[in-house]
Amino acid sequence: MDMLSKIRRAAENDLATLFRAKELMSAPKALKELEQWERLYREIKTPSGGVIYLSDKANESFLRLVETVGANLPSRDFVLSDDIYQACKMELGRMYEQEAPQKTIAPFLTSLEAAMQRKIMMHRFYTTLDGLSLCGVDQMRIGRLNVQTPDLAILESCVANEAMISGTWARMKRGLWISAEITGSRGYAERRFFEDVKAACGLLAVSLTTVLERGGCAVRLTPSMDGRVRPSAATWFSIETLSNELCTSSSMKGFQSITLDASHVEGLQTSEWFSELTKIIQGDSDSDAEHAVRRAIYWFFDAQADTSAEMQLVKFWSCIECFFSFENSGETTSKIKRGLTALLTLGDFGFSSLETWRDLEKEIEALYDLRSRAVHDARHSHVSDSDITKVSKWAAWAILEITGLISKGHDSRVKIKEQTDRLSAMLQKQGDGVKP
Known part of the structure; x- marks a missing residue:
């Protein structure tokens, strides 16, 4: 020492x-x-x-x-x-x-x-996950984490009395399980496990948002952890007085479970960007750009798990701000508008067409204004599902585009900004009639 x-x-x-x-x-x-x-x-x-x-x-x-x-x-x-x-x-x-x-x-x-x-010892943690199910496959690997169907045999193999096993099974048999082995003190291992769980759920949420029509409005992956309420944990019911018919409701507005079959799982696990993102969120690199991606994935997880429309919008914008809100000299809105427009229009994934980039830029400015009203003017009830869908998709595709830039050697936000500034300049020339 x-x-x-x-x-x-x-x-x-x-x-x-x-x-x-x-x-x-x-x-x-x-x-x-x-x-x-x-x-x-x-x-x-x-x-x-x-x-x-x-x-x-x-x-x-x-x-x-x-x-x-x-x-x-x-x-x-x-x-x-x-x-x-x-x-x-x-x-x-x-x-x-x-x-x-x-x-x-x-x-x-x-x-x-x-x-x-x-x-310090090896700990194997398990927690439940609502909002996702597997069909035709029992498990899915995400780096060092494993997403699997519940398995009573795992509990029965533990050293515990029968009441503890049956009680744990009763609480955890619904949904999927996420597990991982982590070495450290119990407190450290538990904290690291749930950091990994949030990152993995954020990665899955990004993946699903890119392909679902309703984007982030259709995704709500909810692991069981401190500060998170499972969809089944807070419900209420009513009774129609004339028919005596029972009606039940859940605190998770719009909650649905998304099913991944074997082909979906294989498609994700063999996808180059999925593998790159897994390495970034579970790695220990000190790269400024990778730190930004890890922060963006955290905010994406937090956004999709939130039940407030206003907070979802704010948090999805936070994902995007991880990449553009620095060295802006008070021009945050302008830098985000131009940088995000360029990235989504001229990036490798071609989220938006070149012909409509001006419309996209105007829409980005308008929806960022909704975020500013919520944050700076305490506005509420001014955000629609359509707004959330759009911003969530922008955030998801921006994360994928940034991951692609990192794989090409852009290891800092400064380098990423240089690239997006170059792409933005190309768009401005397009607006002036110059072919990019």
């Missing part, structure tokens, strides 16, 4: 501060001087059940020490910052019970690394 001498000295000074008696508070003193939540925040528990509280200075030293540990721990890429924070508290509690604890940073880091290694 190599560390610069300057950083080592600072860390050991912080560690020394945490062992000065005057910087530690007893429980009665903490009770008198600190509010309840502040006491809990500064509390250090020892293995035997004792409690010590940090003074203002000691707490500042502790937070700096946690930051230093987080930057130098070998296992830092497989754990959460909270894992490190809690481990530092536990290690300090253990050291407070020692007669002569070592107050140098090396053994402190060694002990923490050992604690982290005990937390």
Whole structure:
């Protein structure tokens, strides 16, 4: 665990501060001087059940020490910052019970690394997915993730009592399952898993939006996760008083399940752009352009999963802004209008025809104005399904076009902007009667 001498000295000074008696508070003193939540925040528990509280200075030293540990721990890429924070508290509690604890940073880091290694293991996560079904095929691979039909045998092979297995099956037998194996602490692995799930669902949503007539209005892929309500989880019903007929409703407006058969699955998995997008969303590249695509896929997932028309429109525009809203010097609308028009008209996929590019440009400006009214003027009920369909398709095809540019070596938004500026100039010449 190599560390610069300057950083080592600072860390050991912080560690020394945490062992000065005057910087530690007893429980009665903490009770008198600190509010309840502040006491809990500064509390250090020892293995035997004792409690010590940090003074203002000691707490500042502790937070700096946690930051230093987080930057130098070998296992830092497989754990959460909270894992490190809690481990530092536990290690300090253990050291407070020692007669002569070592107050140098090396053994402190060694002990923490050992604690982290005990937390790091392989986890296999499963969650449910509504809005999609498979026909004629049991599973579909999306990089390291697997989309499959529910399988009771997987639950029955686990170490658990029968009630837990049957209860889990009752909640998860509907829809599809998404699974992946991730190494790390449980908290880290769970967070990484759901990041992958959102990205995979975003990728599928982009794919479906490009081919469905209603675009993003016809897609709603909803994985079971924190902050997401399954379509079956919130329903209501009514009874016609004359006929006594039961009518049920779902909180998911316009929800439908899209079926992929074996040919659809094979078509996606063999598609060059699908493979490229999978590599981008699951890769660790620091390329500015790939970061932009990952952000766009996140917003696409969030947009298609939303139930508010206004927020769907805003979020689909956020996908597009990932590529065009930078270095604009206050000309965001103009840059988006021209860049998106050029990309959709002269890009490899030819989403729009050359003859109608001016109409497309006007439509882009009008629908971006709807977004601005929602964001800046708090307008609502001014967005139609047709508006969402159009913007979702623009966003989906823009993501595909940008992916194509990345595969050709455009690894930054600056390079992408240079290309879209060139295409835009070609369109302007077309408008002036010059053939591009």
